[in-house]
Amino acid sequence: MDEFLQTVLVPGLADGAIYGLVAVGFATLFTTTGVINFAHGQMVMLMPMSVLVAVGAGLPVWLAYVAALAVMVVVALTVEWTAVRPFVQSGQSASWLLSTLAVSVVLAELLAVPYSGESRNFTYGVSKHRFDLAGLAVSPAELTAVAALFVVAGLLVVFYRRTRIGLELRAIADDLDGAEAIGISRARASQIATVLSALVAAVTGVLVASTQLVTPSLGLSYTFYGFVATAIGGMGSIGGAVAGGLVIGVVSQFAGVHVGSLTVNLTVFLLLVVVYVVRPHGLFGAAPVRAV
Amino acid sequence: MSYRLSALSRALRAAAARGHDATPAPVRRVLARPAAHSAALLVTATALLALWGPLSYNGYVLQLVCLYAVATLGLNITTGYAGALSLGQGASFAIGAYVTAVLVVSHGWPIWAALPVAALAGLAAGALAGFPAGRLGAIGLAMMSLGLMLVVNDMLIQFQSVTGGNNGLAGIDARLWFGGEPVSTPWVVAIVIVVVASVSYWLHARYRTSRLGRATVAVRDEPIGASALGVSGYLTKVVAFAAGSALGALSGGLFSFLSAYISPDAFSSNLSILFLVMVVLGGSGSRLGPVVGAVLLVLIPLRLDAYPHLNNLLYGALLIVLMRLRPRGLFSRTAAPAPQALRDLAATPEVEVPERAPGEPILKVTDLRRSFGGVDALGGVSMELRRGEIVGLIGPNGSGKTTLLNVVSGHYPPTAGRITLHGTDLGGLGAAAVAKRGVSRTFQTPKTFPGMSIEEHLALPAVHGERDEAMRDACRRGALTLLELGGLDPHDPAAGTRESRVMSHGQLRFLEAAMALGTCPEVLLLDEPAAGLSAAEIEGFERVVSDVAAAGVAVVIVEHHLDMISRLVDRVVVLDLGTVLWEGEPGDLHSVDSVRAAYMGVA
Numbered sequence: 001m002d003e004f005l006q007t008v009l010v011p012g013l014a015d016g017a018i019y020g021l022v023a024v025g026f027a028t029l030f031t032t033t034g035v036i037n038f039a040h041g042q043m044v045m046l047m048p049m050s051v052l053v054a055v056g057a058g059l060p061v062w063l064a065y066v067a068a069l070a071v072m073v074v075v076a077l078t079v080e081w082t083a084v085r086p087f088v089q090s091g092q093s094a095s096w097l098l099s100t101l102a103v104s105v106v107l108a109e110l111l112a113v114p115y116s117g118e119s120r121n122f123t124y125g126v127s128k129h130r131f132d133l134a135g136l137a138v139s140p141a142e143l144t145a146v147a148a149l150f151v152v153a154g155l156l157v158v159f160y161r162r163t164r165i166g167l168e169l170r171a172i173a174d175d176l177d178g179a180e181a182i183g184i185s186r187a188r189a190s191q192i193a194t195v196l197s198a199l200v201a202a203v204t205g206v207l208v209a210s211t212q213l214v215t216p217s218l219g220l221s222y223t224f225y226g227f228v229a230t231a232i233g234g235m236g237s238i239g240g241a242v243a244g245g246l247v248i249g250v251v252s253q254f255a256g257v258h259v260g261s262l263t264v265n266l267t268v269f270l271l272l273v274v275v276y277v278v279r280p281h282g283l284f285g286a287a288p289v290r291a292v
Numbered sequence: 293m294s295y296r297l298s299a300l301s302r303a304l305r306a307a308a309a310r311g312h313d314a315t316p317a318p319v320r321r322v323l324a325r326p327a328a329h330s331a332a333l334l335v336t337a338t339a340l341l342a343l344w345g346p347l348s349y350n351g352y353v354l355q356l357v358c359l360y361a362v363a364t365l366g367l368n369i370t371t372g373y374a375g376a377l378s379l380g381q382g383a384s385f386a387i388g389a390y391v392t393a394v395l396v397v398s399h400g401w402p403i404w405a406a407l408p409v410a411a412l413a414g415l416a417a418g419a420l421a422g423f424p425a426g427r428l429g430a431i432g433l434a435m436m437s438l439g440l441m442l443v444v445n446d447m448l449i450q451f452q453s454v455t456g457g458n459n460g461l462a463g464i465d466a467r468l469w470f471g472g473e474p475v476s477t478p479w480v481v482a483i484v485i486v487v488v489a490s491v492s493y494w495l496h497a498r499y500r501t502s503r504l505g506r507a508t509v510a511v512r513d514e515p516i517g518a519s520a521l522g523v524s525g526y527l528t529k530v531v532a533f534a535a536g537s538a539l540g541a542l543s544g545g546l547f548s549f550l551s552a553y554i555s556p557d558a559f560s561s562n563l564s565i566l567f568l569v570m571v572v573l574g575g576s577g578s579r580l581g582p583v584v585g586a587v588l589l590v591l592i593p594l595r596l597d598a599y600p601h602l603n604n605l606l607y608g609a610l611l612i613v614l615m616r617l618r619p620r621g622l623f624s625r626t627a628a629p630a631p632q633a634l635r636d637l638a639a640t641p642e643v644e645v646p647e648r649a650p651g652e653p654i655l656k657v658t659d660l661r662r663s664f665g666g667v668d669a670l671g672g673v674s675m676e677l678r679r680g681e682i683v684g685l686i687g688p689n690g691s692g693k694t695t696l697l698n699v700v701s702g703h704y705p706p707t708a709g710r711i712t713l714h715g716t717d718l719g720g721l722g723a724a725a726v727a728k729r730g731v732s733r734t735f736q737t738p739k740t741f742p743g744m745s746i747e748e749h750l751a752l753p754a755v756h757g758e759r760d761e762a763m764r765d766a767c768r769r770g771a772l773t774l775l776e777l778g779g780l781d782p783h784d785p786a787a788g789t790r791e792s793r794v795m796s797h798g799q800l801r802f803l804e805a806a807m808a809l810g811t812c813p814e815v816l817l818l819d820e821p822a823a824g825l826s827a828a829e830i831e832g833f834e835r836v837v838s839d840v841a842a843a844g845v846a847v848v849i850v851e852h853h854l855d856m857i858s859r860l861v862d863r864v865v866v867l868d869l870g871t872v873l874w875e876g877e878p879g880d881l882h883s884v885d886s887v888r889a890a891y892m893g894v895a
Contacts, residue, residue: 036431082612093430095619097377098572102611105565109604220561224442227435262450269439276424276432 006136008254014142016249017149018207022226023233023241024153025200031160031236032169032193034089035096039079039104041223043198045111047072047205048122048214053114061124069202076198077191079103085190089176104219111216125210141210148203153242156196160238169193173236221265225252228272234282243283247271324629326497326579333583334490338483346482352550353594355482358489359546361586364570365496366539370418371568372577372626373505374532375512377430380421380437381540382564383444384414388541389559392548393461394454400471403484407545414541415534422533433529441564448556460555464548481549488546492539497579499535501628508532509577509626510741510752516723517739520701520732521753521807524724540567562604569607572614575621577743584622626743629788633751637775638782640768648842650862651679655700655731655815655846660709662692662699669695671870672709677815682837682847684857684878687867688891693850694736696867697817700848701733702726713815728756732813736820738804742793746780749792749803753810764812766843770836771806777832778802797824805833809840816840818849822856834860854881866891 025040037043050068055061083099090096111117126144130137160166171179172189180186208214208222229248233240248268255267275282312320322328337358344350367381388410395401395409421440428436448455455461465474466481499505510518511525518525548554566589574585593603614621655677662670670692677683685693698704700711702723711718718726727733732753741749750771755764775782778799784790792800801821808816818837822830830853838860841847851857857864858878866874866881868890881887 082616086616094375094377095615097430097434098568098611099615101379101565101568102608102615105562105604105608105611109601109608113601220438221442224435224438228439231432231435260450262446265439265442265446269443272436272439273424276428276436280428280432 002135007257009250010136010138010142012250012253013246014145014211014249015253016246017145018204018211018245019222019225019229019248020149020242020245021145021152021200021204021207022222023229023245024149024156024238025197025204026226026230027236027238027241028156028200029084029193029197030230032173033084033087033190034091034173035084035087035100036227036230037079037084037103037194037197038097038100038223039083039107039219040197040201040226041219041221042104042107042111042216043072043076043079043201044205044208044222045214045216045219046075046107047202048125048209049111049114049216051124051206051209052120052122052214055124056114064124069199072198072202073195075107076194080191080194084194085187088186088190089173104223108216108219111219115216117216119213119215122209122214125206128210139211141207145207145211148207149242149245152200152203153238156200156238165192224265225268228268228275230282231272231275232282234284237282237284240282240284326494326501329497329580330490330494333493334486337486337489341482341486346478351482353590355485355550357587357590358485359543359550360567360570360590361489361583362492362546363540363543363567364574364582364586365492366536366543367567367571368536368574368576368582369496369499369539370532370536371571372575372582373500373508373512374529374536375430375577376433376529376533377568378437378533378536379434379561379564379568380440381536381567382559382561383437383441384417384537384540385544385547385563385567386444386448386556386559387417388414388544389548389554390448390455390461390544391541392545393464393554396464396467396548397461398454400467402469402472403466403480403549404468405470407484407488407542410545411538411542414544415538417541418534418537419530421537422530437564438561441561445556445559445561448559456555458556460553460557462553464552464554466549481546485546485550488542492542493583496539496582500579501630504528504531506628506630506744506748506752509628509744509748512577513741513743514739516703517735517741517804518752519703519723520727520735520739521811522724522727522756523752524722562607566607569611572611572621575623575625577626578621578623579628581621581623625789625791627745627789627791628748629745630747630751631788634747634782634787637750637768637772640765640772643762643765643769643839643843645766645839646842648680648682648838648862650681651844653678654714656710656712657696657700658710658712660696660699660711661707662695662704663707668870670699670706670709673867673870673872675865675872675875677846677848679814679846680841680844681863682841682849682861684861684864685848685850685867686852686854686857686864686891687873690869691867692870693867694819695870697733697819697848697850700726700815701731701817727811730757730811730814731817732808732811732815733817734801734804734808734819734821736823738797738800740792740795740800740804740807743791745789745791746787746803749807750775750810753807755810755812759812759814760844763843763845766840767809767812767845770840771809773832773836773839774802774806774809777829777836778806798826798829801825802833805836809836813845816845816847818847818851820850820852822851822853830856857881 026036029035029037047068050071051064054064054067083103087096126141128139128141130139160170168184169189171184229241229244232244232247252264252268256264340354341351363381363385370376370378391410391413392406395406421436449457467474507523508528510523511528515525570585570589571582575581596602653676657675660670660673687693699706702721706719713729837847861878864878864881865872866887873890874884874887
């Protein structure tokens with residue numbers, strides 16, 4: 001049992017928290033714009049890469065973080081303008097799938113430029129040195145990841161329910177034309193949602209880098225894992241994203257330890273198939289009431 | 293600049309139209325056939341190959357273009373025809389390449405046996421992936437295929453005893469017989485590649501004009517409208533996935549023979565995206581587009597090979613620009629001809645219209661209920677419809693008229709109650725199944741198929757079950773009259789190429805009604821057919837409805853034009869708050885107080 005806790009549950013929940021954060025990032029953009037950003041995995045990688053490059057250029061670490069956040073916001077606004085805004089709540093998923101996929105190709109290639117795409121160690125995040133906590137070896141990075149998932153998800157839920165801007169974003173999601181008619185700007189809503197999602201990606205990125213090597217090419221895998229978490233939880237549901245991410249983290253860790261590291265993707269893929277066959281709208285998602 | 297570009301494109305179009313008009317009609321028909329394109333492709337590629345030689349650099353590039361075109365054509369079936377965005381074509385390509393390589397290297401299979409097996413492997417993989425994916429929207433499909441690609445890349449390394457792991461497999465030579473000596477000439481592989489590309493083009497174009505292909509595109513454009521014509525969506529998606537994946541795997545097999553050595557590096561996720569960009573650039577859903585996309589995206593990157601990163605940046609940037617400026621690609625026309633349907637329609641003889649005389653009851657609705665959440669849209673509706681009868685369904689907005697149509701046509705399952713057609717229960721059947729039993733309908737906003745030609749719209753509906761000759765002819769005659777009313781000339785040569793996306797609302801309404809009559813229904817449900825039509829158009833429409841009813845079609849018409857109702861129908865049913873308020877002859881309608889209060893707003 002202890003063995004299971006140590007080798008599967010602790011690292012599984014930590015990984016799962018990261019997948020959950022990716023899914024929360026998806027949900028943030030999706031609820032307002034109806035767009036899932038295929039470049040979100042690359043956005044996650046962009047944060048630690050920017051910090052690494054900035055530190056490499058001689059900036060102190062705190063300034064490197066500020067610069068990296070600035071890069072995230074600028075890139076997010078560019079992505080929003082090129083690939084998200086034209087398709088806000090358009091219902092034409094093929095268009096935004098392709099446009100955000102295109103952005104992911106460009107970002108992945110740009111990320112491969114600084115260190116020729118090789119993995120780098122990241123030492124400016126949360127410590128990954130494990131200590132003893134009630135008989136289990138855990139690292140501050142792992143604890144932070146799980147805490148960050150709940151804090152970020154909680155903050156977003158409060159934001160959507162309690163603030164005026166959050167309400168406006170939800171209005172855009174429910175009825176674009178109606179919301180525009182009463183003076184809510186589609187462009188601004190889409191920009192806010194994208195930047196929020198990028199900030200979630202920034203937090204995710206630092207946590208990814210704190211628990212493992214920074215590998216730019218892993219962006220697409222994170223997109224996939226985050227999406228499976230979304231599919232399990234239900235599209236656009238923040239609570240569902242949290243649950244879905246944790247489930248995937250533990251299941252994939254179990255497969256990695258007990259079956260083999262090359263079966264991790266396979267396990268997650270099969271999980272996706274099962275979800276689609278059994279509950280196509282996810283655990284917390286609802287089927288649309290009226291179709292015609 | 294943009295002015296000059298548009299002038300240029302106008303000039304090109306005009307020149308093309310002149311050339312088109314100057315060509316004699318029989319020649320034109322031959323040139324329009326996919327077989328002609330396919331033959332032209334074969335001749336051109338073979339000639340170039342003879343000129344350059346298969347071992348030259350140009351010869352190699354030509355073969356690369358041809359084999360990539362095969363995968364791209366396959367992806368066009370999945371993504372273009374079925375609208376299912378697949379990020380997994382690279383996975384099919386890898387499966388085909390490895391199946392071929394293992395069969396050839398480890399078992400000494402000949403080229404003619406290895407390639408079909410590779411294609412079959414792709415077919416199986418595509419069907420497996422499509423089976424759960426067929427129920428999903430575009431996002432689910434994209435993610436499934438993305439996952440498949442990640443899994444296939446892992447498996448190539450996992451099963452290294454078979455696949456050679458990271459070292460790959462070498463010595464993939466073409467043989468002519470099992471265990472034979474490898475052939476020494478490069479011409480065998482080159483000719484196979486060119487022939488397979490040409491045949492693939494033909495198959496892919498034929499797929500589009502087949503009944504299945506037409507159904508596939510209809511489901512892509514408007515799944516609800518397709519279901520109302522008896523076309524169900526699930527299978528079209530699964531088959532498109534399987535067929536596309538088979539061509540992808542075939543292409544991978546050709547790649548194995550061309551490069552003679554394969555390793556997992558050759559099958560990165562970028563390959564899938566490359567195929568996708570080829571399809572989108574060429575024109576997703578068009579027939580010639582994928583070939584052009586493959587040519588451009590093999591040739592341009594080869595020029596950029598010297599600069600690292602530039603290639604992938606270029607694909608990405610190209611795709612972004614395309615989605616903003618020309619999302620439908622270079623060849624944006626997806627319509628296909630289907631001349632037989634219009635010819636049949638135009639050849640229908642004039643029919644004698646008999647007196648209208650309602651016959652025996654055929655559709656019976658008993659205590660039908662339907663609720664949405666807590667709201668009872670239908671709270672126990674019972675009514676009967678007789679053969680050849682026209683019933684007008686009226687009532688205030690929100691009274692449940694459209695919901696009643698939606699439940700009867702199978703678009704919503706009833707919460708409780710029975711619907712029977714000729715005594716057989718329709719409750720619980722899906723929309724397509726109900727349509728096949730002879731219930732046809734139109735929608736408040738016409739549901740037509742924007743990417744299909746007028747001819748194809750009319751080829752789509754099929755008659756299921758037995759109908760007598762007179763009724764069949766009356767339906768066809770009615771459909772023809774509707775087309776004429778909508779200003780759609782059945783003899784117009786553009787009917788095979790003009791897409792319904794460019795047509796006006798009124799035309800779409802008539803086209804939709806003509807499609808509904810195309811199934812020669814026993815029961816026809818019309819949802820506000822007169823909305824947005826002029827007085828003359830309404831009058832023509834009434835005549836058609838009256839004529840088909842006289843021939844035996846039972847009609848339910850939901851309408852707010854009370855004078856149209858009083859002229860046309862045999863019986864009026866007034867709905868209010870989900871129940872039947874009143875039922876009777878249209879002449880008595882105005883004298884009933886409860887109807888006046890609920891509907892006309894006067895006491």
